[in-house]
Structures are given as C-alpha cells and as structure tokens.
Amino acid sequence: MMSDRRADLHIHTHYSDSTMSPQNVVREAVKSLLTCISITDHDSVAGMPEAAAEAAKSGLEVIAGVELSSEHGRKDVHILGYGFELKKSPLVMKLKEMQQARMDRMKKMVAKINSLGFGEIRFEDVASRTKSDAVGRLHLAQLLVEKKVVTNIEMAFEKYLGEDAQAYYSKYKQTPLEAIRLIKDSGGVAVMAHPMLTSRDEIIPELVRGGLDGLEVYYPNCSMEVANFYIKLAAKHKLLITGGSDAHGAGKKSTYIGKAYLPYEHVEELKKRIHA
Numbered sequence: 433m434m435s436d437r438r439a440d441l442h443i444h445t446h447y448s449d450s451t452m453s454p455q456n457v458v459r460e461a462v463k464s465l466l467t468c469i470s471i472t473d474h475d476s477v478a479g480m481p482e483a484a485a486e487a488a489k490s491g492l493e494v495i496a497g498v499e500l501s502s503e504h505g506r507k508d509v510h511i512l513g514y515g516f517e518l519k520k521s522p523l524v525m526k527l528k529e530m531q532q533a534r535m536d537r538m539k540k541m542v543a544k545i546n547s548l549g550f551g552e553i554r555f556e557d558v559a560s561r562t563k564s565d566a567v568g569r570l571h572l573a574q575l576l577v578e579k580k581v582v583t584n585i586e587m588a589f590e591k592y593l594g595e596d597a598q599a600y601y602s603k604y605k606q607t608p609l610e611a612i613r614l615i616k617d618s619g620g621v622a623v624m625a626h627p628m629l630t631s632r633d634e635i636i637p638e639l640v641r642g643g644l645d646g647l648e649v650y651y652p653n654c655s656m657e658v659a660n661f662y663i664k665l666a667a668k669h670k671l672l673i674t675g676g677s678d679a680h681g682a683g684k685k686s687t688y689i690g691k692a693y694l695p696y697e698h699v700e701e702l703k704k705r706i707h708a
C-alpha cells in the first residue's frame with residue numbers, strides 16, 4: 433500500500449542562499465503537511481541543530497543533509513548528501529575550507545563586477561546576506577537587482593554570474609567523484625541533485641562506479657515525462673530515487689517548500705542505505 437506521506441529532501445536556509453531560518457523552514461513544512469524534510473544548504477550544515485530543536489516540538493522528521501558543490505569541466509554538479517555523521521566526519525571537517533573558497537571567490541567576483549563599471553558593490557554587503565560563510569552567486573545576484581544593475585535574477589546570471597558569463601569564478605576545486613567520496617566516508621548516502629538541470633547524464637555511470645547512491649527525480653517544474661526518464665535510469669543503475677522543492681524562501685520565487693515532494697516509501701529505502 434502506498435501511503436500519502438510526503439517528504440521534501442531539498443531545502444535551503446539562511447545559512448546558505450535562502451532567506452528562511454531553519455525554524456521557519458520546519459514550521460512551513462509542518463503547515464504543508466510534510467512528514468519528513470532535509471535541510472540541504474550549499475556547503476554548510478549550520479542549520480541542523482536549530483532545525484532539529486524546532487522539529488522536536490511537532491515530531492517532524494529531519495534527516496541530516498547538505499548540497500555539495502563540485503565541478504565537471506566548468507559545469508557545476510551538485511551532490512546531495514544525506515544521513516552522514518555530523519560530529520567530526522571528513523565531510524563536516526572539510527566544509528570550512530569550502531566556505532573559505534566561497535569567500536575568496538566572491539571577493540574576485542565583486543572585484544570583476546566593479547571593474548566593469550559598477551564600482552559600488554561591497555563584498556561585505558554580499559557576505560552579510562548569509563548567516564554562515566557559504567556566500568554564493570544568488571546573494572550577489574540579489575544585490576545586483578537591488579542596485580538596478582540588472583532588472584532580475586535571471587539576467588544577473590545570464591550577463592555576469594552564469595558559468596559562461598564574464599564575472600564567473602569557480603569555487604572550491606572538487607570533482608563530483610570527490611564529493612561523493614567525502615559523503616560516503618562520512619557514513620552518508622550521495623545523490624546527484626537535479627540531473628534534469630545539470631544536463632550531465634553521461635557522467636552518471638562513472639559516478640555510480642564511484643559510489644553514487646541515488647538520483648533526485650522529483651523536482652519543481654519537471655514534467656512527468658522527464659521524471660519517468662530518470663526513474664528508469666535510476667532503476668537501471670540500482671539507484672535510489674529522491675526529490676524535493678529546492679526552496680530558497682524569497683530568494684527564488686519559482687519554488688516553495690513542498691512544491692515537489694517524495695513519496696515516503698523512498699525515504700524508507702534511503703534510510704536502509706544510510707544504515708547499511
């Protein structure tokens with residue numbers, strides 16, 4: 433019997449590039465009748481204690497999560513980690529270095545933007561948009577909109593911040609295989625985030641050989657046809673299926689908590705793999 437319990441395993445907080453606190457995320461998830469969530473901030477796990485404390489009040493299940501950045505060529509490949517050890521694991525120990533690389537890279541991006549003739553962007557005004565050191569392009573894009581350098585976030589990425597645009601710099605140098613290894617060495621399961629956006633399906637077999645556990649199949653604005661394609665691909669490689677909204681609060685208006693969700697049966701499968 434399929435239950436109608438739903439999980440959202442891809443949510444950001446203000447510890448990366450969402451505007452929401454972990455407490456607000458948990459309250460919103462409860463309101464949306466979700467039974468399980470994971471907070472998956474970019475290169476940060478800072479939201480976990482607050483989320484766990486808030487979730488204890490309602491019994492919402494919270495699975496430890498993170499969205500690690502990696503690169504294949506110049507292309508960003510995001511690897512989601514779930515259920516890893518939080519105390520002194522190789523993954524958690526590495527996050528400081530990744531965040532430092534984000535700060536260094538943002539200084540370069542700001543300098544580049546200013547060199548293009550918008551000499552009024554201050555690094556501090558970008559960095560203060562997150563409560564951790566996981567500063568990112570969405571923060572800078574928001575500031576560029578506020579300063580009327582561009583009219584919207586999409587244009588900020590298209591003209592300046594996208595991977596082929598003029599003010600783009602890469603982050604911490606890490607391949608998808610290295611990100612997967614870090615998660616696995618910390619007792620977690622590794623999932624390729626939003627493959628339908630990443631468009632690097634050709635590397636999936638290699639990632640599977642490197643320990644990849646799953647594909648994120650349920651994702652906002654993804655057609656059933658595309659989801660079914662990835663469900664079949666997951667079955668072919670004996671991979672887990674996951675899903676979530678990739679909610680960023682007011683940071684990304686195209687999605688919200690619970691917009692895409694995972695039938696809970698798949699969470700049971702995920703937990704079996706975490707404990708295996």
Ligand code: AMP
Nearest residue numbers: 449474501567568569570585586589590
């Ligand atoms: P970063 O981790 O600093 O490289 O920034 C990547 C993040 O920027 C993604 O996770 C999204 O939240 C956001 N992002 C990337 N491309 C776009 C886009 N075209 N429009 C809006 N947000 C984007």
Ligand code: ZN
Nearest residue numbers: 444449474570
């Ligand atoms: Zn983001």
Ligand code: FE
Nearest residue numbers: 499510625626
């Ligand atoms: Fe992502």
Ligand code: FE
Nearest residue numbers: 442444499678
């Ligand atoms: Fe995300």
